[in-house]
Amino acid sequence: MGLKNRFRILTGVRIVFFFIMFPFLFSCAGSAAASYREEVPAPQRQEAAPVQAPEPVPDYLTLVAAGDNLYQEPILKEFFNQGAYCFDSIYSRIKAYIEPAGIAFVNQETVLGKGPVFSGYPLFNTPQAAGAALAAAGFDVINHATNHIMDKGEAGILETMDYWDAFPGIRYTGISRSEEDRRSRNVIIEKNNIRVGFLAYTESTNGLYLPKDKSYLVSLADTDKMAEEIDALRPLCSFLAVSMHWGNEYQEEPSEAQQQMAEFFALHRVDLVIGHHPHVLQPLARISRPDGGVLYCFYSLGNFVSAHAQPEKPALLGGLMYMRLKKAETAVTVDQAGLIPLISHYEKDRTGFVIYPLHEYTEALAEKHWKRTGDPEMTAAWFFNSANSLIGEDLLPGNPFIENRVAEN
Numbered sequence: 001m002g003l004k005n006r007f008r009i010l011t012g013v014r015i016v017f018f019f020i021m022f023p024f025l026f027s028c029a030g031s032a033a034a035s036y037r038e039e040v041p042a043p044q045r046q047e048a049a050p051v052q053a054p055e056p057v058p059d060y061l062t063l064v065a066a067g068d069n070l071y072q073e074p075i076l077k078e079f080f081n082q083g084a085y086c087f088d089s090i091y092s093r094i095k096a097y098i099e100p101a102g103i104a105f106v107n108q109e110t111v112l113g114k115g116p117v118f119s120g121y122p123l124f125n126t127p128q129a130a131g132a133a134l135a136a137a138g139f140d141v142i143n144h145a146t147n148h149i150m151d152k153g154e155a156g157i158l159e160t161m162d163y164w165d166a167f168p169g170i171r172y173t174g175i176s177r178s179e180e181d182r183r184s185r186n187v188i189i190e191k192n193n194i195r196v197g198f199l200a201y202t203e204s205t206n207g208l209y210l211p212k213d214k215s216y217l218v219s220l221a222d223t224d225k226m227a228e229e230i231d232a233l234r235p236l237c238s239f240l241a242v243s244m245h246w247g248n249e250y251q252e253e254p255s256e257a258q259q260q261m262a263e264f265f266a267l268h269r270v271d272l273v274i275g276h277h278p279h280v281l282q283p284l285a286r287i288s289r290p291d292g293g294v295l296y297c298f299y300s301l302g303n304f305v306s307a308h309a310q311p312e313k314p315a316l317l318g319g320l321m322y323m324r325l326k327k328a329e330t331a332v333t334v335d336q337a338g339l340i341p342l343i344s345h346y347e348k349d350r351t352g353f354v355i356y357p358l359h360e361y362t363e364a365l366a367e368k369h370w371k372r373t374g375d376p377e378m379t380a381a382w383f384f385n386s387a388n389s390l391i392g393e394d395l396l397p398g399n400p401f402i403e404n405r406v407a408e409n
Contacts, residue, residue: 056329059327060325060327061102061194062101063102063324065298067319069304070303070304071087071110072307072308088136090305098137103140105198105243110148110151111148111156143174145173145175145202146276147203150218161177171187173199175217186236188236194239197239198243202277203245226268234269239325245277247300254299266295271294274301278299281317281387281390301321303315304342307350318344321339323337324337324400338391341384342356343356343357358383359397
């Protein structure tokens, strides 16, 4: 075989060998590369941190309530000047405890008449300027279901309603113009996403009967009617308060009838009872409700404004209820509840009427009080000790609006 032919054969063999081995060469190279890549750790995937839902911001609403606003003859006499009445100065030292509240309630013991004749005990007719002074002090819910509401008959009630109906921003409870008015008079105030409802009742009208077929004029304490109205209003509000004119005058402990009525309110899921009429302080009770809730019962807030001549010094000691509500998501709870003790101060000849918070009341003021004569024990310390024995840990000796720094709209 010639040399040229051998070269051709070898060359052909090499070419055939190359094409046979070509896939295997690259297959192995690919396997090596793949093997190498598997040995390199894959980069770790960073898990995103879970997004934390922001904590819900609770809503707060403060309530204050005052006891018997009762203008006797000496008050009418002192505050009449040049043919007109102005009572604003009575509340000058307590306004800072009322005006900042989200809702402020007061028991207006007597009718607000047009006059021209005004009177004190026993049949009261109070100038409508007293209503203006209450509004100027910061009150916006007024109770008129009291034992003196019939002192001037139906006319006195109508004059009172006429006055408040023309007064912007004021809601009143306990009196109505008609049966329909009573059914539709749902006093519900919504602030800071909290709906507070109010009802009011009195046990007595001092033997002065309502006109026939006009039982709607005054909300009397009839448990059947009360149950009907409470159960109707309860679903419409997140917090329900009932004003109750009850109990025995000048008795510092609640009567058995008061306690039984409080249990009735607990049964019907009332949240708060604002009590008045005894003219002296009575304790605060927390009563467990059958539904698991709590009824806060201020049995009596005592006197707010008064000029009593006969009763002893306990009638000078009243209280301003303070309550802070908290709403977190849908639940409304009582965040704080207590009582700011007050003193009805007046001096020689029953003049100079001013309401003081007890913690601002000094011994020098106590020495000037009209009732100090003949009673050297009537000291600022006596009032504090008396309030402390009745209220105990629920006593609020300062201004809670400053201490809690609650910002409200």
